[in-house]
Amino acid sequence: MFVDEVKIYARAGHGGRGCVAFRREKFRPKGGPDGGDGGDGGSVILRADHDLNNLIAQYYQPRLIAEDGEHGLGKGMKGRSGRDLIVRVPCGTLVWRLSPPPQRSTREEPDQPNRLPTTVRPLLPYAGRPDPERTAAALVEKVQVPGPVRGELVADLTEHGQEFVLCRGGRGGLGNKHFATPSQQAPRFAQPGEPGEEGEFLLELRMIADVGLVGYPNAGKSTLLTAISRARPKIAPYPFTTLHPQIGIVEYPDYKRLVVCDVPGLIEGAHRNVGLGHAFLRHIERCKVLLILLDMAGTDGRQPWDDYHHLLEELELYDPALLERPRLVVANKMDEPTAELNLRRFKRRVPHTPVLAISAGLGEGIERLKKVMRQAVEAASPASSTWIRPPR
The missing domain is CATH 2.70.210.12 (GTP1/OBG domain)
Structure with missing residues (x-):
């Protein structure tokens, strides 16, 4: 428990x-x-x-x-x-x-x-x-x-x-x-x-981690955590498989280690505590880097660009300072047939936003993602993991 x-x-x-x-x-x-x-x-x-x-x-x-x-x-x-x-x-x-x-x-x-x-x-x-x-x-x-x-x-x-x-x-x-x-x-x-x-x-x-995984339910966050670390969270093809934060350790050949926190999936209205939004959002407040994971195949009938805008909106409504954190946008499930088309449409609708394409289930693009994560964490401010918003 x-x-x-x-x-x-x-x-x-x-x-x-x-x-x-x-x-x-x-x-x-x-x-x-x-x-x-x-x-x-x-x-x-x-x-x-x-x-x-x-x-x-x-x-x-x-x-x-x-x-x-x-x-x-x-x-x-x-x-x-x-x-x-x-x-x-x-x-x-x-x-x-x-x-x-x-x-x-x-x-x-x-x-x-x-x-x-x-x-x-x-x-x-x-x-x-x-x-x-x-x-x-x-x-x-x-x-x-x-x-x-x-x-x-x-x-x-x-x-x-x-x-x-x-x-x-x-x-x-x-x-x-x-x-x-x-x-x-x-x-x-x-x-x-x-x-x-x-x-x-x-x-x-409130979890202290280097990287926080943020995304909609069933976007593949637990699968990604399993691919980049030795953590073994429960994985199933239905939403809200993860009910509490999971911690994984990403290890590198030079003995460098990163702590990654898998936050349960967010839904619309999470800033109003819909779907236990506060219980989930508070665990990403101390993360140095936010990793926005998108289901580029649209498995649940949602559009990836809509998911991206809704996630940023929920983060801003909960705490505007979260948008100032360094973040990575990762397109998951690129092995699906519709993923390539959705990725091109996503880049047209959300310009000037670098997207890293991976397939967590097949392990494609994982090594490159680990390198990018390390570079982002090293470039982030070390004080961001213990930041508390001052009074207005």
């Missing part, structure tokens, strides 16, 4: 409460306050991993809860900090915040005799863990991206090993030894731990 969008609930660990204790040893019956601090709560951290290709792990485990910190003990012993929960996600994952983070406040535990009264000084500046807003390289500004509104975009994980602190753990409370003063030498209160951050998030996967 392929999962490219999942809603999760994340909660960091709560900090342990400080301890109220007094030192009682031989010859020191009144040694003063000696309560230890509580441990810090664990954080929920997302880590990008290129070995993953979908979000199926989060689909079956949508609740991500880190470990709480332990409470402080006597004799000045600090509680153990909670372990961070590191969640691996595929590269190309967008993180959307669906609910605003709750305001941080000190937890009150009325059943505990050592909770902090309201008159005690506030918590000291946080120093046990770095601020995620400064250390997380994945943190991005509030921007608008194509597609439906999903909330606030908080992270974009594109590189292997990139981390983002989704929810920061709460700080542990201070023991009563920190509140001893000349006028109050035996404080009988301590701080409770801070609650960990929590919220609901949406994880959305």
Whole structure:
């Protein structure tokens, strides 16, 4: 099962409460306050991993809860900090915040005799863990991206090993030894731990590939992916055989490799999410080069030049910047009898558009196509694979 969008609930660990204790040893019956601090709560951290290709792990485990910190003990012993929960996600994952983070406040535990009264000084500046807003390289500004509104975009994980602190753990409370003063030498209160951050998030996967195959259903995209790589997607003579993106690796004799993404077929109205258009279109936003594959034989009764104009229209309506990407126009099924005539008519109706003729089923023109794909990817801007449209 392929999962490219999942809603999760994340909660960091709560900090342990400080301890109220007094030192009682031989010859020191009144040694003063000696309560230890509580441990810090664990954080929920997302880590990008290129070995993953979908979000199926989060689909079956949508609740991500880190470990709480332990409470402080006597004799000045600090509680153990909670372990961070590191969640691996595929590269190309967008993180959307669906609910605003709750305001941080000190937890009150009325059943505990050592909770902090309201008159005690506030918590000291946080120093046990770095601020995620400064250390997380994945943190991005509030921007608008194509597609439906999903909330606030908080992270974009594109590189292997990139981390983002989704929810920061709460700080542990201070023991009563920190509140001893000349006028109050035996404080009988301590701080409770801070609650960990929590919220609901949406994880959305957008494939990162060098080349994206775009075309109508039954145009031969899966057949082409099989011809240029070792990927083996399902191939059948009916539309919508491919229901989710397929990834293939194109290898060259000099060990150069290209990542090709086979996007399910688009239909008219895909920009309005007709036929799950948004679920398919979002996977080509990070591709450096778009390969427009046309059924030049008109197998399904459509004209190739109409297909070409409709595909460009759908791309423009979904995101106008997609038309600025380098694109290749490939005529497939040239082994059919009507393909040659349609190709000549296509060149007259769509002038100044280079067309590469192939037959993916017979393997004709595949080597030339691989060379052209490599030249186009090398000439493309390397930043185009991680581009996000700025706000208007």
